[in-house]
Amino acid sequence: MLKFLATLVLAVMCAGTVLAQGSDELKKKQAEIQDEIDELRRSLNDTKKNTKAGLGQLNMIKKKLRLREQAITNISDQIDVINGSIGQSRNEITRLRTELDTLKVQYEKSVVYAYKNRSNYDFLNFIFSASNFNDALRRIEYLKSYRRYREQQAVSIRNTQDLLQGKISTLENSRKEKDDVLAKQEKEKKVLDGERREKDDFVKNLKSRERELSKELTVKAKADLKLKSAIRAAIDREIKAARAKAEAEEKAKAKALADAREKARKADAAANKPATSTSPSNPVAAAPAKPVEKPAAAPVRKESVLEATPEGVAISGGFEKNRGKLPWPVEKCNIKIHFGTYGIDGTNLRGNNPGLTLETEVGAVVKAVYEGKVTQIFDLDGNWVVLVQHGKYFTTYSNLSAVSVSKNQEVVAGQMLGRAAANDDGNGEIDFLLLQENRNLDPETWIRRR
Known part of the structure; x- marks a missing residue:
């Protein structure tokens, strides 16, 4: 029973960790986008003070629009993660409630059984009715293990109740976070509408120039x-x-x-020149020189003379x-x-x-x-x-x-x-x-x- 509960706790924790990591990455990205928007807005304001409308300002406005759209998309992704967390929490709450009901039924049965066999006479009668001494020892061990089983059932019920309460709190927090993120998304959309109007006005200004x-x-x-x-x-x-x-x-x-090559040719010619001799011996033909083998050329990359x-x-x-x-x-x-x-x-x-x-x-x-x-x-x-x-x-x-x-x-x-x-x-x-x-x-x- 405790082993099953430990497995359940581990599964809940792992799933929650994965969702938390995804949410943290999206929040980090959102912060980076917002920092870039703020920097761009400062640059744009400085440029507007010093210069008339031009390409530089237009491109900054367009880039700010793209970043704002990225921010809204990022918020939508955050909402998807939160919805996933809410759905997961609901499933886990249902599973934990089912598990808790099962544990309570089992515990109730064990309590009823213990109540019916609560007297010392029944306890002793169960032991002394053993066929031999070893059987009596086994019955004593059984009664001890049954008592431990009931204690474990009580612990499992308490732990499952704690898990259930934690998941209910997580669900409530996720719902609140979703409401906050939805409000933020609505705010970003209004800002985006304003920035689109700003771009339209700027383009009209350029048209006049x-x-x-x-x-x-x-x-x-x-x-x-x-x-x-x-x-x-x-x-x-x-x-x-x-x-x-x-x-x-x-x-x-x-x-x-x-x-x-010329030097080698001259050396070969000198080596093969017949020597002067007083004896009438027949000249011996010189062995032909072996051709010099050229080493294979290494492949050279010549895509460019540079x-x-x-x-x-x-x-x-x-x-x-x-x-x-x-x-x-x-x-x-x-x-x-x-x-x-x-x-x-x-x-x-x-x-x-x-x-x-x-x-x-x-x-x-x-x-x-x-x-x-x-x-x-x-x-x-x-x-x-x-x-x-x-x-x-x-x-x-x-x-x-x-x-x-x-x-x-x-x-x-x-x-x-x-x-x-x-x-x-x-x-x-x-x-x-x-x-x-x-x-x-x-x-x-x-x-x-x-």
Whole structure:
């Protein structure tokens, strides 16, 4: 009986632990989402004070909406967990009540039996009616075990009653928690409705500034074209230099091999030259020289001329392995414009961004996302651009007010490259590009998610 009760207690505890873990994880995630919303709201308020309506603010508003929707979904998941806990508690209460009723019936029967056989005469008569001494001892042990059984029944009833009361309390707490979470969800939905109206009003504002925004996009497109051309030229120079170096090394290897073969040929010719002799003996034909076996060439990865060296292959491979794990170039920033084609809500304006445009604080530290070599530093319209090579990959950091590295310097991940300059609105801003040779890639698929 006690063994069954222990098993029941263990099952109840394990099930409750699993549900508690799921609930704790959801609450932790909810807190993280709320922290991100609060940080975004502060950034948005600061931006509104300093600048007019623009893409940066619009993307922050849209991101805040997405986070709010995630928060509501998270609350729905919490409600599902609570409903599961309520259902489980109800099932356990039903099972415990059934078990308690069974224990009470069994205990009642044992009490009735004990009452009917309560006199000392009946007790002694049961013992002395034994057929022999050993049988009498067995009967005494039976009476003792029966008494222990009744005591265990009483303990089981008390423990089951405690479990039942605990489960009833858990059920009441779960119901209260569900009411609180439902109220929170309703509040979040009202906030979401307000934020949607905020977005609609903001889009109307942008619509009224469509001509002005069109000019801004035209300026950005020209700046992007100039940046891409400068980067392409710089990378082309690196590829040309790497190709020339590889060709020179190949020519040097070919010349060394030809010289070695010529030296071997001359040595063979000297060894096979007939010796001068006074005796008229027949010359013995020299054995033909054995051809020199060439060692099998090791497989070489030649996907790119920038990987012609083992170091180039290693750093390219390491960069690829860190896809989705690279750090952000700026610690605190918001994505103003995503990679690729984009449009402005409420307008017919379209653009194409070669990388990520990140809004941050003026003077924010800009860091390398991976180890590599600074191959180019150049001025573009009064601000600095740093180009870092990682094998066949390149990262560029533009719109820097100051630079803290030099050309051909080796850098490590997280090392400061410079500081963010201000954009036309007075906010800090950088453009972060990622390329495989001269092909632009989406940086968001390479940097870690926040």
